[in-house]
Amino acid sequence: MSLLRIRNLSVDFATASGQFRAVDAVDQDVDTGEILAIVGESGSGKSVSMLAMMGLLPWTATVTADEMTFDGHNLLTMSSAERRKIVGNDLAMIFQEPMSSLNPCFTVGWQIKEALRIHLGLGRAERQTRAVELFEQVGIPDPAKRLSAFPHQLSGGMNQRVMIAMAIACKPKLLIADEPTTALDVTIQAQILDLLASLREETGMGLVLITHDMGVVAETAERVSVQYAGQKIEEQAVEPLFKTPYHPYTSALLDALPERATERLLPTIPGVVPGQFDRPAGCLFSPRCKFADATCKSTAPKPCSAELGHARCHYPLNTDQRIAS
Amino acid sequence: MTQPVIEANALQRHYNVNGGLFQPPQTLKAVAGLDFKLSPGKTLAVVGESGCGKSTLARMVAMIEEPTAGELTIDGKRVLPEHWADLRQSVQIVFQDPYGSLNPRHRIGAILQEPLVINKPDLSREEREAKAREMLKLVGLRPEHFDRYPHMFSGGQRQRIAVARALMLDPKVLVLDEPVSALDLSIQSAILNLLTELQDRLQLAYLFISHDLSVVRHVADDVIVMYLGRAVERGSKEALFAAPKHPYTKALLSATPRANPAAEKDRIKLTGELPSPLSIPDGCPFAPRCWKVQDRCRAEQPTLSHDPHSAACFFPMD
Numbered sequence: 001m002s003l004l005r006i007r008n009l010s011v012d013f014a015t016a017s018g019q020f021r022a023v024d025a026v027d028q029d030v031d032t033g034e035i036l037a038i039v040g041e042s043g044s045g046k047s048v049s050m051l052a053m054m055g056l057l058p059w060t061a062t063v064t065a066d067e068m069t070f071d072g073h074n075l076l077t078m079s080s081a082e083r084r085k086i087v088g089n090d091l092a093m094i095f096q097e098p099m100s101s102l103n104p105c106f107t108v109g110w111q112i113k114e115a116l117r118i119h120l121g122l123g124r125a126e127r128q129t130r131a132v133e134l135f136e137q138v139g140i141p142d143p144a145k146r147l148s149a150f151p152h153q154l155s156g157g158m159n160q161r162v163m164i165a166m167a168i169a170c171k172p173k174l175l176i177a178d179e180p181t182t183a184l185d186v187t188i189q190a191q192i193l194d195l196l197a198s199l200r201e202e203t204g205m206g207l208v209l210i211t212h213d214m215g216v217v218a219e220t221a222e223r224v225s226v227q228y229a230g231q232k233i234e235e236q237a238v239e240p241l242f243k244t245p246y247h248p249y250t251s252a253l254l255d256a257l258p259e260r261a262t263e264r265l266l267p268t269i270p271g272v273v274p275g276q277f278d279r280p281a282g283c284l285f286s287p288r289c290k291f292a293d294a295t296c297k298s299t300a301p302k303p304c305s306a307e308l309g310h311a312r313c314h315y316p317l318n319t320d321q322r323i324a325s
Numbered sequence: 326m327t328q329p330v331i332e333a334n335a336l337q338r339h340y341n342v343n344g345g346l347f348q349p350p351q352t353l354k355a356v357a358g359l360d361f362k363l364s365p366g367k368t369l370a371v372v373g374e375s376g377c378g379k380s381t382l383a384r385m386v387a388m389i390e391e392p393t394a395g396e397l398t399i400d401g402k403r404v405l406p407e408h409w410a411d412l413r414q415s416v417q418i419v420f421q422d423p424y425g426s427l428n429p430r431h432r433i434g435a436i437l438q439e440p441l442v443i444n445k446p447d448l449s450r451e452e453r454e455a456k457a458r459e460m461l462k463l464v465g466l467r468p469e470h471f472d473r474y475p476h477m478f479s480g481g482q483r484q485r486i487a488v489a490r491a492l493m494l495d496p497k498v499l500v501l502d503e504p505v506s507a508l509d510l511s512i513q514s515a516i517l518n519l520l521t522e523l524q525d526r527l528q529l530a531y532l533f534i535s536h537d538l539s540v541v542r543h544v545a546d547d548v549i550v551m552y553l554g555r556a557v558e559r560g561s562k563e564a565l566f567a568a569p570k571h572p573y574t575k576a577l578l579s580a581t582p583r584a585n586p587a588a589e590k591d592r593i594k595l596t597g598e599l600p601s602p603l604s605i606p607d608g609c610p611f612a613p614r615c616w617k618v619q620d621r622c623r624a625e626q627p628t629l630s631h632d633p634h635s636a637a638c639f640f641p642m643d
């Protein structure tokens with residue numbers, strides 16, 4: 001049984017200019033001990049879909065889903081009191097903006113110890129020991145001293161590591177890491193990714209890694225889900241995704257990687273992601289897709305079979321029929 | 326060889342920072358003596374960890390901040406604060422954040438003309454506007470964008486506007502401080518292409534600051550690797566990526582994730598504490614984290630030689 005199972009999740013925001021669909025019919029599964037990466041352009045609904053699952057969206061959001069279960073709990077019918085017991089404990093999240101999720105009025109040490117007190121009921125001395133240990137694990141130099149620092153006294157990268165320490169403090173069953181290493185140097189990034197991987201080995205933690213960095217995805221994830229304009233447009237195991245992407249968007253994204261460049265000019269994806277007012281009738285990628293035809297422009301493609309990476313495309317790439325035509 | 330447009334000798338920037346309650350003020354050596362040359366039509370990339378002094382260097386070259394010591398020459402002229410106003414036209418800067426760097430209350434047309442209003446007051450209104458429209462076209466934006474406000478543009482379009490604004494005074498040098506770090510992959514490639522095309526066309530020199538080595542590998546001619554305010558390695562892109570000499574460069578290259586799941590991982594794991602820029606160790610600044618460290622490294626400070634490819638290390642990689 002999956003640790004996390006989501007079916008047909010949609011999120012609409014009420015905005016001054018009308019309804020805006022940020023997440024559109026997304027399915028997602030994460031197994032115990034699995035690392036799933038979610039990639040896609042800025043604004044493609046990666047963060048919102050996970051925040052919806054954790055019940056952390058503002059009231060302007062309308063969340064609908066056919067199914068949303070975590071570790072045997074039905075997240076759709078659960079009361080908010082029950083949900084609070086799980087979130088931050090078995091289900092933890094590293095937020096995209098570390099500064100806005102730490103409380104500026106308390107030292108980082110107080111904040112992490114408070115989490116240890118509430119969720120694990122540790123005593124005073126144990127809390128201190130464990131807090132130092134956690135800071136050490138995430139590579140904060142001089143941990144005992146740093147516990148008494150306020151967030152504004154630490155660099156962005158240091159605060160990000162504090163957030164990571166807090167998220168893993170209670171040994172969660174599932175960790176959602178939203179751009180956990182963007183403010184960090186590659187050498188520290190490598191250390192954090194190793195730490196998350198080792199937690200997975202030790203505790204069987206499942207990990208959802210939201211990131212733009214295809215290098216991090218390639219080195220860390222087992223399965224990759226690609227989002228575009230709120231939809232999941234493809235999902236594959238990591239190796240075949242990089243080798244034989246089915247959706248034209250995934251393929252175009254990988255072509256844009258500087259490290260794949262063969263010419264001085266890089267391949268680009270012309271055009272921009274559709275917004276609230278120019279959502280196309282057919283395939284959401286059709287205005288930018290070099291393979292789009294009349295069918296693509298008029299009819300929204302349904303996800304293909306699992307063998308074709310659930311690609312939302314009428315003409316998936318790297319398939320026999322494509323190669324034949 | 327063509328005359329370099331920029332030459333820096335022992336460029337240095339120190340900051341006095343508050344030591345905290347009951348503590349004496351301390352000196353933070355953000356950039357501690359840097360030498361380099363930049364030629365027209367070339368790209369010099371500066372890479373290094375967060376806080377190693379890259380943006381400080383950018384601000385000095387763009388004449389936003391004065392070096393505390395050392396010498397900067399632009400176009401053969403020694404840079405002194407009294408010449409800033411004249412020289413500033415030759416060197417323009419583009420910042421990382423395309424959202425924060427444009428005034429939200431001004432239309433794009435006005436944003437583009439602003440540098441002309443300040444620096445070339447004798448131009449007529451028509452001339453200014455014509456120049457702004459031409460620049461908009463040059464960076465691949467549309468004529469109707471002229472009257473729009475920044476919030477109506479995507480991140481990539483805003484970065485194009487920032488580049489267009491930087492080009493309004495026909496500079497010879499662009500300082501690009503993490504110009505694509507905040508952008509999506511697909512937008513990143515469009516901006517990098519734009520920079521390549523502009524360089525070919527206008528023989529611009531770029532000081533390109535980035536922590537993304539795959540981007541640097543694509544755009545750079547020469548590379549400087551910085552660590553705690555100092556250059557620890559310098560060389561042509563080809564030489565440096567093919568055979569890094571400094572252990573830190575080697576570690577940096579090995580830790581850069583590659584977008585190829587089938588690739589072998591042989592990351593060099595660094596241990597040891599990240600030193601604070603307030604207490605840079607004597608000797609080699611990398612010594613506390615280096616796996617090749619010997620007594621000499623802690624006692625003496627290694628320096629770069631005059632070779633085209635050189636590392637500040639007593640025991641370079643072979």
Ligand SMILES: Nc1ncnc2c1ncn2[C@@H]1O[C@H](COP(=O)(O)OP(=O)(O)OP(=O)(O)O)[C@@H](O)[C@H]1O
Pocket residue numbers: 013015020022040041042043044045046047048049058060096
């Ligand atoms: N509170 C809100 N009200 C209205 N729209 C919102 C709200 N929060 C997010 N959105 C919109 O929902 C869409 C999806 O946002 P989301 O944050 O999930 O994107 P993302 O894929 O995580 O992007 P990024 O890579 O930039 O973090 C965006 O267009 C965003 O502007």
Ligand SMILES: Nc1ncnc2c1ncn2[C@@H]1O[C@H](COP(=O)(O)OP(=O)(O)OP(=O)(O)O)[C@@H](O)[C@H]1O
Pocket residue numbers: 340341342353354355373374375376377378379380381382536602
């Ligand atoms: N105005 C200032 N006053 C005091 N210290 C400063 C000032 N500006 C920068 N510093 C310090 O100088 C060092 C170098 O900073 P700089 O911004 O140049 O780093 P960077 O290499 O650009 O880092 P990043 O990759 O995070 O942008 C840092 O330790 C920083 O805290």
Ligand code: SF4
Pocket residue numbers: 247248249283284285286287289290291292293296297301312313314315316
């Ligand atoms: S459905 Fe058509 S337009 Fe959409 S991605 Fe596939 S080929 Fe391109």
Ligand SMILES: [Mg+2]
Pocket residue numbers: 046047048096178
């Ligand atoms: Mg997000």
Ligand SMILES: [Mg+2]
Pocket residue numbers: 379380381
């Ligand atoms: Mg900087």
